[in-house]
Amino acid sequence: MDAAARVLARLDRLERLDRAGAPPAAVLSELRELAAEAEIWARCEGDERALGAALELRRKAEGMS
Numbered sequence: 001m002d003a004a005a006r007v008l009a010r011l012d013r014l015e016r017l018d019r020a021g022a023p024p025a026a027v028l029s030e031l032r033e034l035a036a037e038a039e040i041w042a043r044c045e046g047d048e049r050a051l052g053a054a055l056e057l058r059r060k061a062e063g064m065s
Contacts, residue, residue, distance in 0.1 A: 003041035010034040032061045 014030045035058035042051035 003037065003044045006037045007034065007041050010037055028061065028064055032058070035061050 010030060010033055014027065014034065017027050017030060035054055038054035039051065039058060042048075042054050
């Protein structure tokens with residue numbers, strides 16, 4: 001599975017968790033994984049703006065509990 005597909009799959013899992021009313025900890029865990037996968041994708045694409053957004057998402061997600 002390529003980087004883009006992993007990000008899209010993670011987004012789908014997040015949406016399903018949200019619809020199911022999953023506990024915040026489960027959603028936050030998926031969000032953290034999404035940030036890591038988005039960072040990989042941005043680096044593969046060489047997209048500095050996307051990389052900045054992914055790093056910011058990761059920083060904010062890691063600051064949540």
